[in-house]
Amino acid sequence: MARVFLAVMDSVGIGGAPDADRFFNGKTPDTGANTLAHIAQACARGKVEDGRSGPLHLPNLDALGLGAAVNLASGEDAPGLEAEPTGTWGAATEISPGKDTPSGHWELAGVPVPWDWHYFPDTTPAFPAELTRKVCAAAGTDGILGNCHASGTAIIKELGEAHIATGQPICYTSADSVFQIAAHETHFGLERLLQLCRDIAPVLHAMKVGRVIARPFLGETPDTFARTSNRRDFAIAPPAPTLCDRVQAAGRPVHAIGKIGDIFSMRGIDDVTKGTDDKLMQDLSAAIDTAEEGSLTFANFVEFDSLYGHRRDISGYARALEWFDREIGQVIAKLREGDMLILTADHGNDPSWSGTDHTRERVPVLVAGQGPGQLGLIPFTGVAHMAARHLDIDWDAS
């Protein structure tokens, strides 16, 4: 028997998407965006010195083949990542028409998105009056705040006090197919926010809006408002059986770590752990000790994206990568005979790019525990097929 551990480093793209010109940050096409290479290049120029210093130092990821994967995906160099790979490595290309988290994860799990997502226009109001009416009715309020495109941290600073004063939820969106609701955990109530999202999600899903996201926050003043880790995503269910469904249908356990449960609407998943990336890394490490033979453990590390990519914070992103590299080195050291650990990503979020949205990029596929080898350029679905094969699950018959 064998075990698979699949870990998504959210937004750690490596450039080179052949259709990047069809995706935008504002008016700027994503052509040339390269999350990993641009961070490494900025570090090598001595420009990334906040809480870290010098060239990007990722010895464990690079040993698996990260630097080689950047070069394969995009033709760019990632200074500091120049090791001869000892892992199995390659790069994956997405075909789904969205550069969002569910599209990326579903396709990695074998199911490209067959429809066009609905996006809200970058106007104020951004939401149709009929939708706003339904949200108000579900929330029991006379109105909503926001009703625009926004960065989640900026909008709670701007509207947090008005939210506390009026009791109206802050509703906003972005270049992704999302409807986000920010509300105060105590003044509005965490359970009330989650129930509002749950109640309104079917309306948004029918419009082909991918996710309703609860964004609870705490604090009493613009300077102290801060989001908590109680974020919840209410996503459309995947349109076909995913890797998770197939592993579960074969009678094997599927363990989720982080937002994987939300992304797959809990379909094909037995249990979930939640928390900050720090805690999730402990959960992944614990899963290496406890996961059953034949099982799949599927993890997402979101902070690269949520704390640093969207915030265009190159130093923060580099620190997060270096932290991940140190931690994953210890996880790799614990792998047993027959284990496969796959490290990949769901899209890019180049912190040196214009705008605040994801960037369309290829992603690395790094495999530990299986010795050296080259995958070359594969489709995102190749990750699911590789995992299924390792677990001895016949994809076509399952």
Ligand SMILES: O=P(O)(O)O[C@H]1O[C@H](CO)[C@@H](O)[C@H]1O
């Ligand atoms: O600015 P925040 O609220 O973090 O929003 C970001 O997070 C959303 C979901 O990942 C994306 O659609 C992007 O808008």
Ligand SMILES: [Mn+2]
């Ligand atoms: Mn993502």
Ligand SMILES: [Mn+2]
């Ligand atoms: Mn994101």
